[in-house]
Amino acid sequence: MDRAARVRRVGGVTRALLATSLSVVGCNDLPPYGEALFVVDTDLPVPLLASELRLDVYTADGSRWYESRTIALPDRLDWPASFSIFNPNDDGVLEALVRIRIHPRGKVRDYRGERFVARPGLEVPPGEEVLDVPSGELRLVIQGDDRTPPSEPEPTLTVDRLVLLRLSEGERGSVRLLMQGECAGTMAHRAELGTCVATSGVLEPATTVSLDPDMTLPTSSAQGTFVEASTCTGPLRAASMSSSGGRLFDDEVCVDGGAFVFGNADTFGVGVASAVPERVVALSAFRLDRNEVTVGRWRAALAAGFSSPDTTPLANEDTLALIGNTFRPCTWSVTQMLQDREEYPLNCVSWSAARKFCTEQGGDLPTEAQWEFAAQAAARTTETRYPFGDGDPDCGKVVFGRGGTGPLGVFLGNQCGTNSEGPQPVTTAGVEGFDMVVGVGAFNMAGSMNEHVRDTLHSLSSACWARAPLREPWCDDSGASVRSARGGSWGQSSIFLNPALRLGQPLDIVASAFPWIAGFRCARPGDDP
Amino acid sequence: MVGCTARVRTLTLAVAFWTMLSPVPSHADQPPPSEPSEDDAVVRARKHFEDGITFVREHEWGRALEAFESSAALRPHAVTTYNIGACHRAMGRYTRAKAALQDALARHESGESLPPNLIEDSNRFLGEIDRLLAHVKLRVSPADARVAVDGAPLKLISKPGGPPLLVAGVRGAGPGERLPAKTVELVLDPGAHVFLLSRKGFSDVALNRTFPADSRSELAYQLDKLPAQLKITANVERAMVEIGGRPVGMTPLSLQQPAGTYAVTVVSEGHEPYETQVSVKPGEAVTLKATLPEATPSIVERWWFWTIAGVVVTGAVVGTYFGTRPEPERPPLDGGGLGWTVPLE
Numbered sequence: 005m006d007r008a009a010r011v012r013r014v015g016g017v018t019r020a021l022l023a024t025s026l027s028v029v030g031c032n033d034l035p036p037y038g039e040a041l042f043v044v045d046t047d048l049p050v051p052l053l054a055s056e057l058r059l060d061v062y063t064a065d066g067s068r069w070y071e072s073r074t075i076a077l078p079d080r081l082d083w084p085a086s087f088s089i090f091n092p093n094d095d096g097v098l099e100a101l102v103r104i105r106i107h108p109r110g111k112v113r114d115y116r117g118e119r120f121v122a123r124p125g126l127e128v129p130p131g132e133e134v135l136d137v138p139s140g141e142l143r144l145v146i147q148g149d150d151r152t153p154p155s156e157p158e159p160t161l162t163v164d165r166l167v168l169l170r171l172s173e174g175e176r177g178s179v180r181l182l183m184q185g186e187c188a189g190t191m192a193h194r195a196e197l198g199t200c201v202a203t204s205g206v207l208e209p210a211t212t213v214s215l216d217p218d219m220t221l222p223t224s225s226a227q228g229t230f231v232e233a234s235t236c237t238g239p240l241r242a243a244s245m246s247s248s249g250g251r252l253f254d255d256e257v258c259v260d261g262g263a264f265v266f267g268n269a270d271t272f273g274v275g276v277a278s279a280v281p282e283r284v285v286a287l288s289a290f291r292l293d294r295n296e297v298t299v300g301r302w303r304a305a306l307a308a309g310f311s312s313p314d315t316t317p318l319a320n321e322d323t324l325a326l327i328g329n330t331f332r333p334c335t336w337s338v339t340q341m342l343q344d345r346e347e348y349p350l351n352c353v354s355w356s357a358a359r360k361f362c363t364e365q366g367g368d369l370p371t372e373a374q375w376e377f378a379a380q381a382a383a384r385t386t387e388t389r390y391p392f393g394d395g396d397p398d399c400g401k402v403v404f405g406r407g408g409t410g411p412l413g414v415f416l417g418n419q420c421g422t423n424s425e426g427p428q429p430v431t432t433a434g435v436e437g438f439d440m441v442v443g444v445g446a447f448n449m450a451g452s453m454n455e456h457v458r459d460t461l462h463s464l465s466s467a468c469w470a471r472a473p474l475r476e477p478w479c480d481d482s483g484a485s486v487r488s489a490r491g492g493s494w495g496q497s498s499i500f501l502n503p504a505l506r507l508g509q510p511l512d513i514v515a516s517a518f519p520w521i522a523g524f525r526c527a528r529p530g531d532d533p
Numbered sequence: 534m535v536g537c538t539a540r541v542r543t544l545t546l547a548v549a550f551w552t553m554l555s556p557v558p559s560h561a562d563q564p565p566p567s568e569p570s571e572d573d574a575v576v577r578a579r580k581h582f583e584d585g586i587t588f589v590r591e592h593e594w595g596r597a598l599e600a601f602e603s604s605a606a607l608r609p610h611a612v613t614t615y616n617i618g619a620c621h622r623a624m625g626r627y628t629r630a631k632a633a634l635q636d637a638l639a640r641h642e643s644g645e646s647l648p649p650n651l652i653e654d655s656n657r658f659l660g661e662i663d664r665l666l667a668h669v670k671l672r673v674s675p676a677d678a679r680v681a682v683d684g685a686p687l688k689l690i691s692k693p694g695g696p697p698l699l700v701a702g703v704r705g706a707g708p709g710e711r712l713p714a715k716t717v718e719l720v721l722d723p724g725a726h727v728f729l730l731s732r733k734g735f736s737d738v739a740l741n742r743t744f745p746a747d748s749r750s751e752l753a754y755q756l757d758k759l760p761a762q763l764k765i766t767a768n769v770e771r772a773m774v775e776i777g778g779r780p781v782g783m784t785p786l787s788l789q790q791p792a793g794t795y796a797v798t799v800v801s802e803g804h805e806p807y808e809t810q811v812s813v814k815p816g817e818a819v820t821l822k823a824t825l826p827e828a829t830p831s832i833v834e835r836w837w838f839w840t841i842a843g844v845v846v847t848g849a850v851v852g853t854y855f856g857t858r859p860e861p862e863r864p865p866l867d868g869g870g871l872g873w874t875v876p877l878e
Contacts, residue, residue, distance in 0.1 A: 036864045043869070061875060070878050075871060076782035079771075086869025091877050098877040114736075114757070154760040154791060171877060219867060 038091035038098075038171035041219050045084035046106055046163065046183040047230040050077070052386060053185065053263055053284060054227065055109040057085055058157055064099035064168060066194055069144045072153055076109055083225040091171040099170045101210070103194065106183050107162040108265060111282070112155040117141040121159045121191050159191040160281045161265060166192045166199040166210040177215025185230030185263055186474065188284035204474045234261035234289040236530035241291070246304050250346045253295040253430050257445045258530065259374070261288040264381035266373055266477075267464055268504030279504040281465060285373045286475045289530030292370060292378055294446050295430045296453050296523045297361065299335050300346030302353075305361060313360050316513055318352035324426045326408035333495070333520035335427050347429040349453045349523045354513040355487045358456045358524040367528035369458040371478035372506065374527055375490050379450070379503035383443025390501055391441040391449040391491075397498045401438035403428045404451035407495040419497050427494050427520075428452065446525075450501045453523025454493040454509070461488040461508040485511050493521035578607035585616060594623045611640035611647040615655060627662045627722050628702040634659055667744035669719045671699075672753040673712060678732040681709030682721065689713060690720075701726070723748070732756055734792075734815035760789040761813030765799065767823040772801035780871060784823070792817070799823040 048054040055078040061071035077085055091098045118141070144152045157164075163183040187200035190207065198207030236258035243255035267282035302317070317336035321343070325332045334352035337343040355369075362368050370378070379391040388394050397404060405419030406426055418425075430448060439448050449455070460481040462468045468479040486508040492500030495518070500507065513519045585600035598620035605613045618633030634655045641647035647655075673680060680687060682701040686709055691698035697713040701721035709729055723746035731737045735756040744750060765774050767784040774786050775798040781788060784799065792815040799807040804825035813819050866874045 034861045034863045037866060039866055041867050041869055059873075059875070061877070063878070071875055073779060073781075073873065073875070074788075075780060076786065076788075085871055087871045087873035087875065088867050088869055089875045089877060090866055100877050116757075151791065154757065154789060169877075221870060 035174035036176055038173050038175040039177075040089050040169055040171060040213070040215060041086060041176075041178040042089065042102075042104070043084050043086045043178055043180045043222065044104055044106070044183060045181070045222070045226050046185070047226045047228070048106070048163070048183070048185040048188065048284075049230070049263060049385075050080050050083055050225075050227045051109065052381070052384075053108055053161070053188070053230075053265065054083075054106045054163075054183070056107055056157070058105040058107075059087070060103040060105075061089070062101040062103070062194070064101055066101050066197070069142050070146065072144050072151075074153070078109060080225070080227060083227050084222055086221055089169060089171070091173060091175075093173065095173055097170060097172040099168065101194070101197070102167050102169050103165070103192065104167075104181065104183070105157045105162050105164045107157040111158040111161045111265070111269075113158050115153060115156045118194060120193050120195070158282070160189045160283050162189070162191070163187045164190065164192040164200065166194065166197060168197075168210055168212040170212050175215065176219065177217050178219045179213045180216065182226060185284065185286065188474065231261045231263050231286045231288070234530065236260075236289045236291055238291065238528070238530060238532045246300055246346070247307070250300050252301045252304055253298050253347070254301050255294050256291045256528070257294050259290050259292050259378045259382045259444055261290075261530070262286070262377070262382060264377055264387065266376060268502065271502065271505055277461070277506040277508065279464060279506055283464070283469075283477075284474060285377070285477055287373060287377050288476070290370070290374055291367070291528040291530055292374075292444070292446055293525035293527070296349035296448055296455065296525050297358075298346065298430055299337070299348050299350050302336065302350050302361070303346070305365070310361065310364055312357045314354055314357055316352060316354040316357045316519075317350055318514065318519060320352075326426050333426060345429075347431060348427055349430055349448070351427060351453055351521065351523050352513070352519045353456075353522060353524065355456045355509060355511055355522075359458070362524070362526035365526055366532065367526045369456055369524060370527035371476075372457050372459045372488050372490065373477055375449075375455065375457045376503055378444050378446065379441060379491070382441075388442055391444075391446075391503055392439050393442055397450065397501055398438075402451045402501070403439065403448065403494045404492055404501055405497055449491050449503070451492050451496075452494060453491070454489045454496070454500075454507055454518075454521045455491050456509065456522060456524040457488050457490055459488045460484045461486045461506060487511060489522065493523075495521050574607045578604045578613075581607070582613060582616075589616075589620075594620050598624070609640075609645075611637045611645035612651065614640060615647060615651050618655070618658070622658055622662070625722065625724075626702060627665050628700050628720065631659060631662045631666075632700075632703050634662075665723060665746045666720050667723050667746065668749045669721065669744065670716065670749075670751040671712070671719045672716045672751070673730055674715075674753075674755040675732060675735070676715040677711050678730050678735070678756055679709035679711055681707070681729045682719075683726055684729075686710040687712075687719065691718075728752070728754075730754060730756060734759055758792055759816035761792050761815060762818040763788055763790050763795075763797075763811070763813060764818070764820045765797065765823065766820070767799050767801070767807070767825055769801045769804055769825050772799045772804075772807075772823065772825060774799050780873065797821060799825060801825055804828055 044057065046054045056074065056076050059071070059073045060069065062069050077083060089100070089102065143150055163185065164187070165181060165183060167179070167181070184202055186202055186204050190200035190205055192199040193207055197210040199210045200206060201208050240258055241254060241256045244252050246252055263284060263286040265282050266285040267279040269280055269282055271277070271279045318334045319336050319338055320332045320334040321337050321339055322332050323343070324335070335345050335348040336350055336352060337345060359369050381387045390397065392402065399405065399420035405421070406428070407418045408421070408425040430452070439450055439452070440446070441449050459479045460468065462479050462481060462484070468481055469477070472479060489507045489509045490503065509522050510516050513522055516522070581600045581604035585597045585604065588594070588597035588600060598617060601613055601616045601620060605617065614633055615637040618630045618637060621627070621630035621633060637647060638652065638655055641652065671680070684706050685702070685704050686707050687699040687701055688703050689697065690700050697717040699717050699719050701719060709731060721744065723744055725741065725743045728740040728742060729737065730740070735758055738754060738756060740754065742752065764787045765784055771783045773780055774782055774784060776790070776795050778796070778798070790813065792813055794810060794812040797809050797811055805828050807823035807825050809821065811819055811821060868874045
């Protein structure tokens with residue numbers, strides 16, 4: 005036994021002797037304070053969606069706010085978190101309204117009084133917006149000092165729970181709360197005592213909690229179980245070759261299921277393409293093409309009987325060129341061997357043609373949520389700035405800013421003007437693997453082609469997105485003429501490489517200003533045979 | 534409101550009047566080439582005036598305004614000032630129109646003759662404008678916050694001793710200025726406006742408000758103090774940070790706090806605690822680097838101390854039991870893993 009342990013043992017024995025002596029003479033003859041030991045756990049992934057806890061305590065009628073604490077809990081070992089609320093009086097019963105919120109650290113909004121943000125039910129009539137209903141000021145005043153926190157958790161990313169607590173002298177026990185990811189974004193209505201318990205978008209009346217006599221702390225946590233640890237059970241397509249021996253780049257990767265923050269508050273102000281408000285999204289596993297669909301893969305599909313539903317992809321029977329009158333940026337050509345662009349990503353292709361291709365290959369275009377999840381969050385404990393990581397885009401490794409020195413480059417972007425201009429083969433800059441998605445293994449989700457995704461381009465605060473569920477959401481408005489696209493392209497500046505930035509392409513790609521930046525890749529469910 | 538044709542006719546009369554007033558070019562010595570003579574100024578002023586009339590006929594109010602202002606800069610006159618007011622009125626800039634029409638009448642009173650029909654029109658326009666302007670009772674806290682409306686400061690038009698009355702839209706672009714009182718009466722054109730409120734140490738605020746014609750409303754706003762940023766690091770990993778005795782997280786830690794003075798404690802097992810007081814101002818960023826020395830074993834951590842103490846104290850307790858009765862105590866609170874014990878009220 006080392007010295008420290010011996011000290012502790014002797015000290016402990018001696019303290020026990022003292023305590024026994026004192027208890028014999030009647031020192032501990034008062035009952036304990038009424039105490040509720042709150043044990044707070046979550047099924048959300050830590051720290052990606054749960055890394056801070058906020059506690060607020062009000063009088064039972066909600067008229068006065070007298071306690072507020074915030075603590076960062078970014079480590080998985082920090083959960084479950086536990087703390088006590090107690091009745092300091094010698095007699096009588098005290099009641100309180102306890103509000104507990106968990107959210108990703110840093111995702112807060114200014115506190116300007118109690119502002120209830122209703123998460124509408126799943127059935128919202130078109131045209132209705134998410135309402136922000138002020139319900140009056142409430143300030144935290146302690147001994148005459150206004151100590152109101154300047155910010156509060158962002159409601160769209162927070163699990164928000166209200167409980168009523170009633171404690172009398174001597175009454176002790178635990179209150180075990182599981183802050184479920186299903187409730188992320190369903191803000192509690194403090195004034196009306198409505199709170200989400202287990203169902204997204206549904207507020208139940210806050211109830212008085214009963215105390216569990218067992219006050220032992222748990223040794224395990226439910227964190228990360230919000231989405232079942234799902235991976236692809238269907239086989240991944242292996243890379244194949246064309247009849248002429250060329251690579252088709254048609255192999256797939258598996259994107260394991262998970263939950264993440266969909267959207268990006270930094271894109272506020274970019275118009276309809278803004279990815280705000282942010283929201284929690286849960287996805288099950290799916291398979292994703294490792295590469296953008298290439299010219300060669302499209303040609304092989306045509307040979308196997310596929311046909312485009314329209315006149316796209318637009319053909320270019322000459323070399324690629326970007327300067328002045330010789331502007332030929334489309335990669336598709338009917339004459340294969342003459343142009344030798346089989347390993348280039350297909351562009352100048354419409355959303356309808358892309359979707360038909362994917363569905364006939366057993367899948368579909370990825371949804372915006374799937375695309376963003378794969379690009380920025382899948383297989384990572386924290387979201388990366390870009391699909392390839394957190395560093396700045398490198399002209400030698402990512403295909404962007406190659407609009408050339410002609411008018412197109414000046415207008416769209418020629419940051420990498422000294423590098424090869426125009427679209428590039430999927431084997432970027434001749435070295436495969438540079439623009440690789442961290443943890444997922446797909447290529448060129450940043451730059452190369454602006455990839456069609458399944459959703460209509462509507463603002464994330466529109467009724468279409470307000471209706472979308474927490475799990476597998478997407479926005480489909482068949483009456484709209486613009487579909488969403490992601491990832492930036494060879495002809496655009498690096499700002500468009502932000503994975504959350506939403507761009508749009510009209511359904512009539514021929515009438516689009518920039519059909520030559522439009523490409524795509526396909527996705528399949530993870531469990532299809 | 535005067536119709537377009539009548540407006541043009543009125544301005545045409547003003548042209549004729551202006552022509553009558555123009556002086557006969559003198560035969561005085563020519564001025565230095567670098568300085569325009571009065572005659573040159575009059576000639577150019579007349580040219581601008583006539584250009585303005587042409588633009589009015591073509592309903593190009595903006596260009597007409599520019600021409601009349603150029604004319605007034607060279608040779609100010611009540612008629613030109615009237616025309617400026619008429620152009621502002623045509624473009625819906627009622628506060629500026631009112632200021633110009635009042636100026637034209639004042640010039641008439643001081644000797645720059647204004648034809649009777651223009652006097653009548655001026656008074657009628659002023660009456661119409663007064664029925665269009667929006668009135669806002671503006672209150673800003675803190676009272677010394679700077680206020681700008683649509684990118685320009687306000688102009689005080691009330692007389693000394695009376696309640697502060699300000700007007701928006703008559704001064705050039707510039708930063709906001711402090712209000713003369715905590716509550717003021719503000720007059721502005723109907724429609725949408727942007728209020729920019731700012732004060733050092735507080736969050737800037739841009740308010741978009743729309744006021745109907747002839748409306749009276751109130752606008753009160755309290756600026757929020759900028760929170761301060763507090764960054765705390767320590768020489769040991771995951772030391773617990775307490776502020777005011779309450780744990781708030783583990784190092785390294787960045788957090789926002791309202792401005793004020795805080796007692797900061799950083800503790801870690803096996804180390805001496807770090808305690809300090811820090812004062813932060815609104816918007817200030819402060820970094821604290823806590824150095825926690827390793828704890829040296831005190832006497833209470835020596836095994837023999839507890840042995841001796843146990844024997845002595847136990848004997849004393851037993852020996853003095855019948856002499857004193859200790860105060861009853863309650864069992865300690867649990868506090869959970871965070872060590873928080875929050876009292877109900």
